[in-house]
Amino acid sequence: MIPILQVKNVTKRYGGLTANNDISFDVAPQEILSVIGPNGAGKSTLFKQIAGFVTPTTGEVIYKGTKISGLPPHKVARMGVVRTFQETTIFKSMTVRENVIVSHHLRSKASLLGFFFGSSQAKADEAEFGKSADDIIDFLGLQAIRNELASNLPQGHLRALGMAIGLATQPEVILLDEPFAGMNHDETMRMVALVRRLRDERGLTVLLVEHDMPAVMKISDRIVCINFGEKIAEGSPSEIQANPRVIEAYLGSEDAAIGM
Numbered sequence: 569m570i571p572i573l574q575v576k577n578v579t580k581r582y583g584g585l586t587a588n589n590d591i592s593f594d595v596a597p598q599e600i601l602s603v604i605g606p607n608g609a610g611k612s613t614l615f616k617q618i619a620g621f622v623t624p625t626t627g628e629v630i631y632k633g634t635k636i637s638g639l640p641p642h643k644v645a646r647m648g649v650v651r652t653f654q655e656t657t658i659f660k661s662m663t664v665r666e667n668v669i670v671s672h673h674l675r676s677k678a679s680l681l682g683f684f685f686g687s688s689q690a691k692a693d694e695a696e697f698g699k700s701a702d703d704i705i706d707f708l709g710l711q712a713i714r715n716e717l718a719s720n721l722p723q724g725h726l727r728a729l730g731m732a733i734g735l736a737t738q739p740e741v742i743l744l745d746e747p748f749a750g751m752n753h754d755e756t757m758r759m760v761a762l763v764r765r766l767r768d769e770r771g772l773t774v775l776l777v778e779h780d781m782p783a784v785m786k787i788s789d790r791i792v793c794i795n796f797g798e799k800i801a802e803g804s805p806s807e808i809q810a811n812p813r814v815i816e817a818y819l820g821s822e823d824a825a826i827g828m
């Protein structure tokens with residue numbers, strides 16, 4: 569297997585605090601890999617380093633053979649590695665469809681300014697991007713809110729829009745930050761099915777950070793567990809559930825039951 573993504577000996581220090589310590593693992597193409605660990609273990613820090621929001625102190629992140637760590641997030645995204653669920657990327661005064669169209673410009677020859685001022689390249693892109701935006705909206709089942717202003721959307725729909733915006737940049741690897749947070753059982757099951765479809769129908773590789781252990785166990789091909797900034801285990805869901813170091817890490821934490 570040639571990995572699509574490699575995390576190699578990544579260490580991140582904030583002053584005297586080591587948030588990630590010498591973490592390494594590979595991700596296979598079209599794999600669904602979850603990163604778990606108790607609160608404060610260093611999961612978000614790891615994700616931020618993969619997506620370009622934070623530069624490792626030492627170590628590197630390799631995507632399809634090219635080092636991406638140290639590049640800014642928009643360059644990492646342009647190469648195909650995109651982190652979703654960030655409300656800051658949503659234009660509240662635009663509709664769902666307009667937001668998804670605008671996000672296509674990350675990959676466009678025309679500048680975003682061109683889109684707003686109607687340059688000829690932007691006009692050429694617009695028809696193509698409109699069709700692609702509609703495909704994404706249909707894929708995510710967001711037809712009913714296609715023309716709704718983002719400012720009117722409840723939290724659940726905003727998260728779905730965040731995913732649509734991420735997909736519009738045509739990623740190969742998508743990083744999902746707590747995709748099941750705040751969801752009830754039915755919503756979680758729908759999101760689990762959707763994440764599987766991202767892989768099965770759109771060929772994406774999916775990395776997720778998540779606290780909902782039953783959902784993680786259901787959805788993951790493989791799981792990496794970190795604790796106090798260090799990788800303590802890596803394996804299939806059943807291997808992780810039976811791993812004494814993982815069980816010990818979760819005992820006494822807020823996520824006390826793993827996979828129950």
Ligand SMILES: Nc1ncnc2c1ncn2[C@@H]1O[C@H](COP(=O)(O)OP(=O)(O)OP(=O)(O)O)[C@@H](O)[C@H]1O
Pocket residue numbers: 582585586587605606607608609610611612613614
């Ligand atoms: N910018 C920062 N400056 C200083 N310390 C930080 C910074 N970002 C994270 N940390 C620290 O690094 C450690 C790991 O934090 P991180 O957010 O990565 O953990 P996490 O596993 O994602 O936690 P949670 O599950 O609670 O979201 C924590 O001790 C946190 O306080």
